[in-house]
Amino acid sequence: MPQPPNGxxxxxFAFKIGTVNGTGSASANSLLMQAIFRMGIPVTGKNVxxxxxxGLPTWYEIRVSKDGxxxxxxxxxxxxxxxxxxxxxDVAAVRPGGYLLYDSSWPLDDTLIRxxxxxxxxxxxxxCVESFQGDRERTLLRNIAYAGALAALLEIDMDVIGEMLxxxxxxxxxxxxxxxxxIKLGYDYARAxxxxxxxxxxxxxxxxxxxxLLDGNSAAALGAVYAGATVGAWYPITPSTxxxxxxxxxxxxxxxxxATKQRKYALIQAEDELAAAGMVIGAGWAGARSxxxxxxxxxxxxxxxxxxxxxxxxPGVFFDIQRTGPSTGMPTRTQQGDLLSIAYLxxxxxxxxxxxxxxxxECFYLAVEAFDLTERFQTPVFVVSDLDIGMxxxxxxxxxxxxxxxxxxxxxxxxxxxxxxQRFSRYFDTDGDGIAARTLPGTSPxxxxxxxxxxxxxxxxxxxxxxxxxxxxxxxxxxxxxxxTAVPAPEFHAQNxxxxxxxxxxxxxxxxxxxxxxxxxxxxxxxxxxxxxxxRAFPFAPSVREFIxxxxxCYVVEQNRDGQLRTLLAIETGIARDRxxxxxxxxxxxxxxxxxxxxxxxxxxxxGAPEYPSVRSAVPTMSS
Amino acid sequence: MTSxxxxxxxxxxxxxxxxxxxxREYEGAMSTLCAGCGHDSVTAALVQxxxxxxxxxxxxxxxxGIGCSSKTTAYxxxxxxxxxxxxxxxxxxxxxxxxANKDLAYIGISGDGDSLxxxxxxxCHAIRRNVNMLYVLxxxxxxxxxxxxxxxxxxxxxxxxxxEANVQPPIDPVLLALSLGATFVARSFSGDKAxxxxxxxxxxxxxxxxxxxxxxxxxxxxxxETSTKSxxxxxxxxxxxxxxxxxxxxxxxxxxxxxxSLVAVTMHDGxxxxxxxxxxxxxxxxxxxxxxxxxxxQAKGEVVTGLLHIDENAADxxxxxxxxxxxxxxxxxxxxxxxxxxxxxxxxxxx
Ligand SMILES: Cc1ncc(C[n+]2csc(CCOP(=O)(O)OP(=O)(O)O)c2C)c(N)n1
Ligand code: SF4
Ligand SMILES: [Mg+2]
Numbered sequence: 001m002p003q004p005p006n007g008x009x010x011x012x013f014a015f016k017i018g019t020v021n022g023t024g025s026a027s028a029n030s031l032l033m034q035a036i037f038r039m040g041i042p043v044t045g046k047n048v049x050x051x052x053x054x055g056l057p058t059w060y061e062i063r064v065s066k067d068g069x070x071x072x073x074x075x076x077x078x079x080x081x082x083x084x085x086x087x088x089x090d091v092a093a094v095r096p097g098g099y100l101l102y103d104s105s106w107p108l109d110d111t112l113i114r115x116x117x118x119x120x121x122x123x124x125x126x127x128c129v130e131s132f133q134g135d136r137e138r139t140l141l142r143n144i145a146y147a148g149a150l151a152a153l154l155e156i157d158m159d160v161i162g163e164m165l166x167x168x169x170x171x172x173x174x175x176x177x178x179x180x181x182x183i184k185l186g187y188d189y190a191r192a193x194x195x196x197x198x199x200x201x202x203x204x205x206x207x208x209x210x211x212x213l214l215d216g217n218s219a220a221a222l223g224a225v226y227a228g229a230t231v232g233a234w235y236p237i238t239p240s241t242x243x244x245x246x247x248x249x250x251x252x253x254x255x256x257x258x259a260t261k262q263r264k265y266a267l268i269q270a271e272d273e274l275a276a277a278g279m280v281i282g283a284g285w286a287g288a289r290s291x292x293x294x295x296x297x298x299x300x301x302x303x304x305x306x307x308x309x310x311x312x313x314x315p316g317v318f319f320d321i322q323r324t325g326p327s328t329g330m331p332t333r334t335q336q337g338d339l340l341s342i343a344y345l346x347x348x349x350x351x352x353x354x355x356x357x358x359x360x361x362e363c364f365y366l367a368v369e370a371f372d373l374t375e376r377f378q379t380p381v382f383v384v385s386d387l388d389i390g391m392x393x394x395x396x397x398x399x400x401x402x403x404x405x406x407x408x409x410x411x412x413x414x415x416x417x418x419x420x421x422q423r424f425s426r427y428f429d430t431d432g433d434g435i436a437a438r439t440l441p442g443t444s445p446x447x448x449x450x451x452x453x454x455x456x457x458x459x460x461x462x463x464x465x466x467x468x469x470x471x472x473x474x475x476x477x478x479x480x481x482x483x484x485t486a487v488p489a490p491e492f493h494a495q496n497x498x499x500x501x502x503x504x505x506x507x508x509x510x511x512x513x514x515x516x517x518x519x520x521x522x523x524x525x526x527x528x529x530x531x532x533x534x535x536r537a538f539p540f541a542p543s544v545r546e547f548i549x550x551x552x553x554c555y556v557v558e559q560n561r562d563g564q565l566r567t568l569l570a571i572e573t574g575i576a577r578d579r580x581x582x583x584x585x586x587x588x589x590x591x592x593x594x595x596x597x598x599x600x601x602x603x604x605x606x607x608g609a610p611e612y613p614s615v616r617s618a619v620p621t622m623s624s
Numbered sequence: 625m626t627s628x629x630x631x632x633x634x635x636x637x638x639x640x641x642x643x644x645x646x647x648r649e650y651e652g653a654m655s656t657l658c659a660g661c662g663h664d665s666v667t668a669a670l671v672q673x674x675x676x677x678x679x680x681x682x683x684x685x686x687x688x689g690i691g692c693s694s695k696t697t698a699y700x701x702x703x704x705x706x707x708x709x710x711x712x713x714x715x716x717x718x719x720x721x722x723x724a725n726k727d728l729a730y731i732g733i734s735g736d737g738d739s740l741x742x743x744x745x746x747x748c749h750a751i752r753r754n755v756n757m758l759y760v761l762x763x764x765x766x767x768x769x770x771x772x773x774x775x776x777x778x779x780x781x782x783x784x785x786x787x788e789a790n791v792q793p794p795i796d797p798v799l800l801a802l803s804l805g806a807t808f809v810a811r812s813f814s815g816d817k818a819x820x821x822x823x824x825x826x827x828x829x830x831x832x833x834x835x836x837x838x839x840x841x842x843x844x845x846x847x848x849e850t851s852t853k854s855x856x857x858x859x860x861x862x863x864x865x866x867x868x869x870x871x872x873x874x875x876x877x878x879x880x881x882x883x884x885s886l887v888a889v890t891m892h893d894g895x896x897x898x899x900x901x902x903x904x905x906x907x908x909x910x911x912x913x914x915x916x917x918x919x920x921x922q923a924k925g926e927v928v929t930g931l932l933h934i935d936e937n938a939a940d941x942x943x944x945x946x947x948x949x950x951x952x953x954x955x956x957x958x959x960x961x962x963x964x965x966x967x968x969x970x971x972x973x974x975x
Contacts, residue, residue: 037975038975208975211975212971212974212975213974213975214974222967222970225960225961225962226961226962226967228957228960228961230724230952230953230955230960231720231723231724231952233716233719233720233723254962254966255960257948260948260949261946262946262947262948262949263945263946263947263948264947264948264952264955264959264960265947265952266723266724266942266945266947266952267945268719268720268723268753270716270749271745271746271748271749272745274713274716274746275713275715275716275719275745275746275749276716277716278709278713278715278716278717278719278720278746279716279717279719279720279723280720281709281717281720282687282707282716282717282718282719282720282721282722282723282724283720283721283723283724284720284724285705285707285717285720285721286685286720286721286722286724286725286728286953287724287725287953288723288724288725288952288953290720290724304710304713305710305713308709308710398971399967399971400964400967401963401964401967402964403963403964405961406957407957439705440705440725440953441682441685441704441705441721441725441728442682442683442685442705442725442727442728443682444682445680445681445682445703446703447682447705448681448682448701448702448703448704448705448706449705449706450697450698450705450706450707450708451705451706451707451708452706452707452708453708453709453710454708462698
């Protein structure tokens with residue numbers, strides 16, 4: 001297995017801060033990340049937090065990559081250990097030759113002593129006790145003090161930090177002063193006592209001009225606003241809650257009638273996920289663009305209603321922000337464990353459209369697309385994100401909007417259209433694409449029909465007749481085949497544009513993307529020939545099957561134990577599951593490139609593929 | 625169910641309502657329920673009430689769950705959209721539909737199994753949100769469609785068809801609704817069309833959640849001597865406390881002889897509901913008194929019927945949340961999308 005590029009350098013390193021949940025470290029951490037971002041340097045931040053309000057350990061990992069890699073790093077060069085309860089874990093996380101920074105207000109704990117790393121102590125606690133009044137202020141400002149020390153050690157631009165503090169506390173002068181004092185405490189102490197900066201540090205770049213820092217849940221919510229969604233119903237669950245909260249915030253900004261102050265949206269906190277699903281379906285039936293956001297446990301509860309919407313052909317968008325299952329699992333850890341349940345959710349023969357965004361920007365665009373697809377195909381559409389995408393701030397291209405966009409409302413007959421036809425039959429496939437026209441309640445006396453989850457014929461009339469039943473369910477199957485050609489196509493990252501398939505074909509989806517891209521670069525750099533296909537939607541486009549068929553060695557990279565994507569690929573393409581090798585990572589943390597590289601190489605060794613010498617002389621460049 | 629479409633038979637003699645429609649046009653498909661089933665009588669009362677109200681059929685939305693009772697949405701208003709959802713979850717479908725289009729008349733039909741067991745939570749929360757809809761609970765004390773198991777409304781001692789006695793205390797939807805703050809609560813009997821029709825009309829005009837618990841005997845599984853939800857038991861223990869008279873907006877009401885036992889409540893749209901107080905101490909506007917009264921009579925084995933409580937001043941779901949007057953489904957997309965300029969501005973906050 002190749003080692004990660006050792007010897008971190010300028011604008012190419014990672015550090016991690018270990019604190020206690022509920023002590024206010026989050027704002028210091030995002031201050032650091034945002035400052036680096038504003039210095040024009042590509043940066044990623046991952047919050048590893050507990051399912052707890054106060055007292056349990058929490059970490060924040062920041063990776064700086066001049067080459068623009070955004071996956072979680074496997075190794076960290078510097079650990080800031082501020083939580084005595086996790087000292088042992090934190091000191092072990094430092095890469096050989098790396099640094100550990102601890103609060104030296106207390107004597108150095110034995111657990112922190114380790115050969116081969118440099119230990120730096122700064123008395124953050126004591127300095128804050130001496131400079132500030134009150135427990136709360138001292139605790140909060142200790143975070144700002146470590147940010148100041150990191151600014152000195154890593155050479156974060158103090159002007160940028162100053163500007164951010166002024167933006168944040170523009171209305172609270174006393175807080176602004178205290179924050180400046182705290183920043184200076186850490187900064188000055190580090191400068192006075194240690195050689196600053198460290199060998200790995202920051203230098204201004206200009207790589208972020210057209211980038212933003214945004215989390216996937218906010219982006220998805222914004223997508224719902226831009227798509228024209230008016231009804232949202234939900235039941236709180238980590239990590240999906242911030243999606244609805246963001247929707248509310250954006251609506252309060254963009255959807256209030258200026259004259260009457262009334263709302264152009266309905267947001268309902270339901271009594272549970274069953275009700276949330278029912279409300280989404282009821283609203284979709286009545287003609288609104290409606291949606292919910294949930295996580296695995298909610299998906300399980302929504303199952304019966306999803307089958308109803310599938311069979312009665314009602315639109316609705318269901319955001320699933322996956323977390324670690326099964327059952328309650330690890331609510332604050334990430335996973336891709338809901339793929340199989342979503343694809344065929346509910347009893348009987350069902351199949352659903354699912355979209356797999358890989359980053360927050362795509363959460364925005366695919367949210368809009370989900371609303372179009374759900375109305376066009378009159379069937380529930382899932383947007384399958386995860387905790388890592390949903391809750392972490394990602395660096396991504398600035399979101400753009402095309403004002404010529406108009407919603408695709410699908411085949412909806414209005415009163416005029418109804419006048420022109422003899423008889424309206426709800427489930428009649430006039431166009432041969434499997435999609436029948438619908439009417440909205442209230443339209444006209446000619447448009448009425450009876451929606452029922454019980455057996456129905458093409459006129460929406462109750463039936464227990466095999467032929468009449470088959471006609472409808474077989475059309476539904478055809479409809480989903482049509483959908484496979486209309487959903488977002490896979491994204492291909494081919495080694496050679498023209499000269500045929502590479503030896504290795506990697507298949508992945510969603511939040512794995514950043515790590516896979518980096519791994520592909522490394523594998524190619526090591527002389528392997530690799531093509532990569534990122535699946536963006538289910539049911540799979542025909543090109544998905546072609547990709548697998550044209551690669552003799554396929555690796556399916558995903559974050560669950562059982563290789564759910566691989567199973568889905570096998571079921572849907574008919575290609576044997578054994579033809580594809582799983583590369584899995586499902587411990588709950590975001591995927592790293594190392595895991596992908598080592599997984600693929602392990603598979604290559606088994607197939608007897610030739611070993612290539614490591615030729616890592618320069619830093620690999622990012623693939624397109 | 626027949627698949628032959630018959631040409632509509634015109635009866636020139638049938639009376640027409642203000643929309644020029646006969647009662648026929650408020651009917652639906654042929655019922656497939658057992659002959660004598662109480663639910664069919666409720667359907668007939670509904671047809672009468674909706675016709676009298678001059679409701680444009682296509683402006684109604686019929687919502688139901690699963691059960692014999694829930695099937696009946698197919699048996700009236702054939703021109704309306706109907707939605708026969710999943711068992712016990714009609715309230716959420718109706719809530720979502722109402723959120724999207726508040727201008728339709730929502731008619732919810734449910735059963736005691738649908739509402740008081742599997743769907744109890746959804747019923748409670750629809751009451752709590754005061755979703756503007758009619759909610760008819762066709763209460764027969766059993767699960768009709770699954771062939772006669774006790775429901776949560778069966779009284780203690782009430783016997784099943786096989787003679788087995790119910791031992792668990794019942795959930796009374798009226799008391800439940802009163803305690804949850806329901807703004808319109810009534811009880812009636814499928815066999816008393818004269819009482820049921822005006823109550824249905826008043827409920828349709830109520831701006832909020834209007835619950836009517838209708839005792840509706842199941843002739844196949846629960847209409848025998850020892851059942852408290854049988855025709856006989858209900859008739860014998862029936863006590864109409866507040867006979868209702870519904871006065872639509874356009875009817876002149878000034879030349880009435882003053883009657884001290886008459887109470888008039890002006891509905892949201894200006895129409896008037898009047899009821900005669902049989903018991904002088906009873907006032908349906910007083911929630912606590914209504915609760916106490918129903919409890920006291922129940923202790924004597926009486927089934928108190930009529931309009932039991934009304935609060936016409938409470939805001940419905942939209943009023944509480946302050947949504948725009950235009951139904952959300954009618955808002956043009958241009959009013960919903962903030963556009964590229966707003967997005968560009970917003971993006972500056974994420975740098
Ligand atoms: C999830 C689910 N569980 C069980 C059933 C079976 N089921 C159908 S109707 C019904 C009871 C209906 O009772 P009620 O609402 O009182 O209606 P009634 O037939 O008495 O009018 C049950 C249990 C179902 N349809 N769905
Ligand atoms: S089983 Fe009972 S409730 Fe169902 S239709 Fe027959 S009489 Fe009515
Ligand atoms: Mg029943």
